Amino acid sequence: MDMQNGTAQKSFLTKVIMISTLGGLLFGYDTGVINGALPYMSDPSQLNLTALGQGMVSASLLLGAALGAVFGGRLSDRHGRRTNIMYLSILFFFATLGCTLAPSMEIMIAARFMLGIAVGGASVTVPSYLAEVSPANQRGGIVTRNELMIVSGQLAAFVINAILGSFMGDYPHVWRYMLVIAALPAICLFIGMFRVPESPRWLVSKDRTNDALGVLRKMRSEGEAQEELMQIETTVLKERGLKKASFKDLSTPWIRRIVLIGIGIAIVQQITGVNSIMYYGTEILKDAGFATQAALIGNIANGVISVLATFVGIWLLGRVGRRPMLITGLIGTTCSLLLIGFMSSMLQGTEILPYIVLSLTVTFLAFQQGAISPVTWLMLSEIFPLRLRGIGMGTTVFFLWMVNFMVGLLFPVLLAGMGLSATFYIFAALGLGAITFVKLCLPETKDLTLEQLEENFRNHGRGPVEEAVQEKPYTAKPAAAPNQTLK
Secondary structure, eight states: OOHHHHHHHEEEEEEHHHHHHHHHHHHHHHHHTHHHHHHHHHHHHTTOOHHHHHHHHHHHHHHHHHHHHHHHHHHHHHOOOOHHEEEEHHHHHHHHHHHOOOHHHHHHHHHHEEEEEHHHHHHHHHHHHHHHSSSSEEEEHHHHHHHHHHHHHHHHHHHHHHHHHHTTTTTTHHHHHHTTTHHHHHHHHHHHHHSSSOOOOOOOOTHHHHHHHHHHHSSOHHHHHHHHHHHHHHHHHHTTTTOOOOOOGGGGGHHHHHHHHHHHHHHHHTOOHHHHHHHHHHHHHHTTTHHHHHHHHHHHHHHHHHHHHHHHHHHTTTTTTHHHHHHHHHHHHHHHHHHHHHHHHHTTTTTHHHHHHHHHHHHHHHIIIIIIIHHHHHEEEESSSHHHHHHHHHHHHHHHHHHHHHHHHHHHHHHOOOOHEEEEEEHHHHHHHHHHHHHHOOOOOOOOOOHHHHHHHHHHTOOOOOOSSSSSSOOOOOOOOOOOOOO
């Protein structure tokens, strides 16, 4: 009987994970599908997009995502993780239809902005839900499945774009078919969320302890459910008595330093130019010399390497220090960018150039997704003590999305005005600045507790300092961060 119960509980948890991570799949598909839709969408017979128009269509989603990330956490705290994901699935569906049926650039931008709000909300709500329904000893592996679903969604978008481009490339409205496919997982997510429970952590925070215990019993043994409920109640009680930080606390040097380092980590992840490849990979390959259909097919390689490298990155996180892993990744991406710039100028117009550019973008993504992106989200979850986590994560994720927005907006303008070579030289220069920042400013966080990290920030390595906050910091393991390669 116990074995049967254990199997049923494991099966139920698996169902919960599979359904909720459809939010990550939508995140990935909606950020990746524009890669193949833009060439057709830009045609004079369609939306007639200029280089700036392409940037605005792509980047409007990212601006919406910045807003969605800021308010998504607050709404899920108010209404519940499950309920918020259901609302997001509805927004995903109708915003997708708006993009699909858009008759003009202006309506497309508005619909993409609304779609971005759903993407940003999912980027913070889904990982929180996964972390709160997962057993403690499986939490890391379960939460990182959302990252795998994100890059898998991007890969699915690249593959579908290539298939539709190959078989329907002569049909002027093919881009609408590329976009509307995202409505299917949105429907599945909405229906599926009726079959999964609310987060037990959220239920306890709303004094619904019996409901929380009922949820835990569906996914844990009786003893494990009772023990975890006690742990949740203790944590919630301590958090209620903990004064949260505000922007006024930034006047305290050590708090300001942590927040600025967090912002720096977020900016470093984006100024590599990763999302110029994830959003405009097809345009990059076309500029290098591929025809549109060949570029769509070649771009699949970028999606495949992103998925494979994410597996490698997850494996490396427990074995390599954060700083050396991040520096190695940045050296690899910067060298790849320099080579793209150099080869584009030296081999311009040759038949071999598009294949060289494709191989270098694949190399770039191997370093980015295998080292930089996993470390980014992990370090953001580690450097903030509990009382700073709300303001710290909110501020850093906002900056991450805004830099992502600027890259998405300006890249096609730079590509059209300066060419492939000069554009990638700019990103290479930014990569050198990122390496310098990591070497000079970034602390190592591996194998350190939150108390040790907080003490290091307070002391600046010079011995004890006067307490900057009144309450004793609460001891906790780093929370699972919303690991959304913003791709």
